[in-house]
Amino acid sequence: MKIDRETADRYVAVHSEELTRLCFCLCGNVADAEDLFQETWCKAFKNFDKYDVSKPFDKWLFAICVNTYKNSVKHWYNSRRFCFSTDEEQTLFLNSIPDSSGYSSVDYLELHKIICSLPKNHRVVIILKYFKDYTIEEIAQMLSLPVGTIKSRLYSAKKTIRRRFSQYEF
Amino acid sequence: MNSEKRRSIDEMLKVYGSRKAPYTFRFKGEEKVMTTKRRFRPALAVSCIACLLVCAVLGVGIFAGDLFLPSESKGAVISVSAAQGEDVAVGTQRTALCRENAPLIRLSKAPSELYEDGFTAMSYSSLGFKISGEDIVSYDIKSQKGTLEYVDFKAYEEHKVNGADTEYLYFDSSFENMKPFDESDPYRFVIGWWPEFDRFNSDLRDFTGGVDRNTKNPTEEQMLSMGQAYDSLLKTAEDFTSYFGDTVTVTLHYSDGTTEVLNIEITLDENGYAYGEYEKVNEDVVVYG
Incomplete structure (x- = not known):
């Protein structure tokens, strides 16, 4: 099933904002996030015939996004940075944290650095979990992994974050 | 960690995950995506300047006399890249090649790394070799134990930009008559290196009674057993080099008709750093x- 222009535009209009957010969460900087965004849409439209229309499009799209990201950081020739590449990006990040969160934006900056330093598989799971509050089962389905694996990764990731955040606080 | 702190980290993660992106990207259309090329453009300029500087330094050194120690290569510049790392120049001194993002991972500390596509006993990124030099006409490269990959940048960029099915990776234990690396060459390529995993996995299989890294859908008990077995193996071996170490032989052919053979020894320390x-x-x- 080849996707027509009008349908493609409609999907782009509906899902671009969320996809941008996911790309930012995964990459941590604008340049890589935009690359990932473009590649994800390209792959989604190229493989549209594999999309099962009875299932939510966003999860299928996000699964492509995550897999593209994971493949891209696998090889040395895609040397990428996870944290901000300019001060402006860091300021944008700090401004994106709501004032009512109870923690200072500097705390969130530290959290961001800790998440960036997590192993790739842990980082992806923790981002998917808190990006849209997906359940363990939904994440497992998106990543084509057993539920036990996701639980284990989530547990390890949170444990690492807590430990490192404690070191930062004290 | 008390429950209040645990809750607060959870709340922070929720805020972190739900924050809005500073702006929304616009999809540029399949035919207009030029992501890699765009990113490479500024890097290209910097690399060209760096190459010119290196050539100038080499030229002055040769002109001034015997700048290099006798055991060093007379003109080759060999650098190695690891995933998420920067190029590291390899010399006659032992040089760290991998930064913190590319070590082997001890499984009992990270049991969740056990499998992704079946069991994966370790996470390891490939290393890329960029071999260049003023008077080098060509070079041959051979790995004694590992696998070399030939990465065709032009095909890779085409694949990334428009999803072309062109092959951009070729694997072999050796490649001959390679052109020196030139960052400005659109048809450039780089040779990557992967360690050999077979012996390690064979030993691992003995430890785990037949469950190896290719086992699909392992039970949690198998996962735990695998992690413990892996660590036992590490404790027994305590020497990553014996498993994954390699000698990459590079034969450099110079314009004056001479050749030079360099053996690049890849070793790993107790933490898995190369x-x-x-x-x-x-x-x-x-x-x-």
């Missing part, structure tokens, strides 16, 4: 037909 150093094996005069 190191590289080269040793000049010989230098022969070769008359080209």
Whole structure:
């Protein structure tokens, strides 16, 4: 099933904002996030015939996004940075944290650095979990992994974050 | 960690995950995406300047006399890249090649790393070799134990930009008659290196009674057993180099007809970090037909 222009535009209009957010969460900087965004849409439209229309499009799209990201950081020739590449990006990040969160934006900056330093598989799971509050089962389905694996990764990731955040606080 | 702190980290993660992106990207259409090229453009300029500087330094060094120690290569610049790392120049001194993002992972500390596509006993990124030099006409490269990959940048960029099915990776234990690396060449390529995993996995299989890294859908008990077995193996072996270490032999062909053979030794420390150093094996005069 080849996707027509009008349908493609409609999907782009509906899902671009969320996809941008996911790309930012995964990459941590604008340049890589935009690359990932473009590649994800390209792959989604190229493989549209594999999309099962009875299932939510966003999860299928996000699964492509995550897999593209994971493949891209696998090889040395895609040397990428996870944290901000300019001060402006860091300021944008700090401004994106709501004032009512109870923690200072500097705390969130530290959290961001800790998440960036997590192993790739842990980082992806923790981002998917808190990006849209997906359940363990939904994440497992998106990543084509057993539920036990996701639980284990989530547990390890949170444990690492807590430990490192404690070191930062004290 | 008390429950209040645990809750607060959870809340922070929720805020972190739900924050809005500073702006929304616009999809540029499949035919207009030029992501890699765009990113490479500024890097290209910097690399060209860096190459010119390196050439200038080499030129001055040769002109001034014997700048290099006798055991060093007379003109080759060999650098190695690891995933998420920067290029590291390999010399005759032991040099760390991998930064913190590319070590082997001890499984009992990270049991969740056990499998992704079946069991995966370790996470390891490939290393990329960029071999260049003013007077180098070509070079041959061979790995004794590992696998070399030939990465065709042009095909890779086409694949990334428009999803072309062009092959951009070729695997072999050796490649011959390679052109020196030139960042400005659109048809450039780089040679990557992967360690050999078979012996490690064979030993691992013995430890785990037949459950190996290719086992699909392992139970949680198998996962735990695998992690413990892996760590036992590490404790027994305590030497990553014996499993994954390698010698990559590079034969450099110079414009004056001479050749130079360098053995690049790749070793790993107790944490799985890779190191590289080269040793000049010989230098022969070769008359080209």
